[in-house]
Amino acid sequence: MKKEELGFETIQLGHGSGGLMTRDLLDKIIFKSFSNPYLDQKHDGSIININGRIAISTDSFVVSPIFFKGGNIGELAVNGTVNDVAMCGAMPKYLSLAFIVEEGLKVEDFAAIVNSIKKAADESGVQIITGDTKVVERGKGDKIFINTTGFGEVNPKAKIASVHIQNGDKILLNGFVAQHGMAIMSQREGLEFESTIVSDTTNLNFLVNDLINEFGDKIHLFRDPTRGGVASVLSEISQDIHKGVVIYEDKIPLEKQVAAACEILGLDPLYVANEGVFMVIVDASICDDVLNFMKKDPKGKNAAYIGEITQEHPGKVVMKSAIGGKRIVSPLIGEQLPRIC
Amino acid sequence: MKKEELGFETIQLGHGSGGLMTRDLLDKIIFKSFSNPYLDQKHDGSIININGRIAISTDSFVVSPIFFKGGNIGELAVNGTVNDVAMCGAMPKYLSLAFIVEEGLKVEDFAAIVNSIKKAADESGVQIITGDTKVVERGKGDKIFINTTGFGEVNPKAKIASVHIQNGDKILLNGFVAQHGMAIMSQREGLEFESTIVSDTTNLNFLVNDLINEFGDKIHLFRDPTRGGVASVLSEISQDIHKGVVIYEDKIPLEKQVAAACEILGLDPLYVANEGVFMVIVDASICDDVLNFMKKDPKGKNAAYIGEITQEHPGKVVMKSAIGGKRIVSPLIGEQLPRIC
Numbered sequence: 278m279k280k281e282e283l284g285f286e287t288i289q290l291g292h293g294s295g296g297l298m299t300r301d302l303l304d305k306i307i308f309k310s311f312s313n314p315y316l317d318q319k320h321d322g323s324i325i326n327i328n329g330r331i332a333i334s335t336d337s338f339v340v341s342p343i344f345f346k347g348g349n350i351g352e353l354a355v356n357g358t359v360n361d362v363a364m365c366g367a368m369p370k371y372l373s374l375a376f377i378v379e380e381g382l383k384v385e386d387f388a389a390i391v392n393s394i395k396k397a398a399d400e401s402g403v404q405i406i407t408g409d410t411k412v413v414e415r416g417k418g419d420k421i422f423i424n425t426t427g428f429g430e431v432n433p434k435a436k437i438a439s440v441h442i443q444n445g446d447k448i449l450l451n452g453f454v455a456q457h458g459m460a461i462m463s464q465r466e467g468l469e470f471e472s473t474i475v476s477d478t479t480n481l482n483f484l485v486n487d488l489i490n491e492f493g494d495k496i497h498l499f500r501d502p503t504r505g506g507v508a509s510v511l512s513e514i515s516q517d518i519h520k521g522v523v524i525y526e527d528k529i530p531l532e533k534q535v536a537a538a539c540e541i542l543g544l545d546p547l548y549v550a551n552e553g554v555f556m557v558i559v560d561a562s563i564c565d566d567v568l569n570f571m572k573k574d575p576k577g578k579n580a581a582y583i584g585e586i587t588q589e590h591p592g593k594v595v596m597k598s599a600i601g602g603k604r605i606v607s608p609l610i611g612e613q614l615p616r617i618c
Numbered sequence: 619m620k621k622e623e624l625g626f627e628t629i630q631l632g633h634g635s636g637g638l639m640t641r642d643l644l645d646k647i648i649f650k651s652f653s654n655p656y657l658d659q660k661h662d663g664s665i666i667n668i669n670g671r672i673a674i675s676t677d678s679f680v681v682s683p684i685f686f687k688g689g690n691i692g693e694l695a696v697n698g699t700v701n702d703v704a705m706c707g708a709m710p711k712y713l714s715l716a717f718i719v720e721e722g723l724k725v726e727d728f729a730a731i732v733n734s735i736k737k738a739a740d741e742s743g744v745q746i747i748t749g750d751t752k753v754v755e756r757g758k759g760d761k762i763f764i765n766t767t768g769f770g771e772v773n774p775k776a777k778i779a780s781v782h783i784q785n786g787d788k789i790l791l792n793g794f795v796a797q798h799g800m801a802i803m804s805q806r807e808g809l810e811f812e813s814t815i816v817s818d819t820t821n822l823n824f825l826v827n828d829l830i831n832e833f834g835d836k837i838h839l840f841r842d843p844t845r846g847g848v849a850s851v852l853s854e855i856s857q858d859i860h861k862g863v864v865i866y867e868d869k870i871p872l873e874k875q876v877a878a879a880c881e882i883l884g885l886d887p888l889y890v891a892n893e894g895v896f897m898v899i900v901d902a903s904i905c906d907d908v909l910n911f912m913k914k915d916p917k918g919k920n921a922a923y924i925g926e927i928t929q930e931h932p933g934k935v936v937m938k939s940a941i942g943g944k945r946i947v948s949p950l951i952g953e954q955l956p957r958i959c
Contacts, residue, residue, distance in 0.1 A: 291952030295845025298952050321702040322675030324772055327668045334663030335714035335767055336750045361662040373676035373767050409677045419758040426714050426767035431665055504636025611632025611639050
């Protein structure tokens, strides 16, 4: 989509009016990109047929910058919500899509974001079925914010809930931590490394679904450690279930470059946001099988067992270092990296 | 909720971190207000049981000012989405709720908005089942933006779609037009009238559902003329169905004070946003019955028949004046009143 074909160069207030300019923007970019029988009705809502247990999740994305190494706010908005639905043990099927655009956004940027949304939605197997576009005056927003709400069918084999977690359960991650946060952060700080750190934004729904199909109710919990990172998710879980968590420092999958970037910026990788990482807590009996299963999938090839649930120190997360030291991993308090997603 | 009990006066970036400050804000304000079995899971998503045809609609609300005569952005965010779901012929049941807050928003304002959301949700019979809170830096947003996505069960008796509209069908409105837009506008312009113009924001789902139960498939379409007003909705419909629309100027329900405000500001009430108004297009045979039925309901007491569908001038809306003049009602092009909802 070139600005010559579109007939306008920037998003203007009128594009949020609900009048002809809005329709023009929708027709030329949105409806053209996402055409499907639901959206093609062009109404305020959409009607779908659903039966059974449905997982629903919503997220607004305010990441800055909107284009970053490894992705942009558009695919993040799809993958983020797809993954939240997947963490419920469900296969995402539909997304709603709502934009809040700051007046003056280049229409080429908007179109590029929409293209990424389309691509990410196709890759995840979800359809955009309804949406909304608002425009705010220059200086009253920041380029573009995106809300997506996702709906998915819960896998009948899934029995995912923190109440099922038992002492001795094993904790695994599917891959390297802290990549998304450090990609954004090094870009903001203008840091150059030997190779570029790229965001890990990707969909996780297929691997998650395969795991459920393979291991059923022996999988007790999925969580994606986005804002607040692995440390915050583990802290929340240990408090929710009143059990302890032990993790092993040398088992946390961490890419060298990312570790270096964290050190330079004084950030603990355990608190840095991820977008393509999930944690799975499983019955101890299947730990090795889950690890091997994940390693065969491109999205799990760096999977690792990182720790376990314990009856000791309930409500607390303890990290053991390679040389036998112990420290408490406290939950994140305030903001480490604002607008990371 | 007083700021003394909360322990903080303004929303800070850390409240969007995903860490303890986020949890504190959620626990003290959000979870406390909306407690229900779905939300109480405190996870990223929620699982519900659904069977059948489900209507889904999403909207972001960016109205400015956030508090206005007759309401605030919170109840608008509930009623707006509730009504969009209702327009699909469905009874809304669940809402997701996502905030984008500008750093520095007074926590008392935030709490007041949450209270209004709770009240409006209760009145509409919907539950808040999942949500999200993001905070952006001062100057990168404007106090608060809210996205709601609503889910409702389609009434089995509903057969609502523009394809069912026929020549001769009658068009009715449930009440006075242009109230919401003029309430916002006169507040922005600092205009004083003899009495205050208040927003008409309200839920319409119960009256809509009663109409479907009473008149079934003889009701062909519901639409709520929000952004762009009655004129834009009628223009869209006439273009979609390739039929003409005739409306009668002296039949449009318009409150005197609102008419005066429109005149002072040079605005055509047909293009001004509504939040408690719906249009219903019905088989000619039931026009009087629908009118009488609506008039018995407090939300339809000023209902009026305003025009009809015609085979003449397909794709165009024509307004006839009291003295026999005719003019084409063209669709809104750009922005008349930015950030009206």
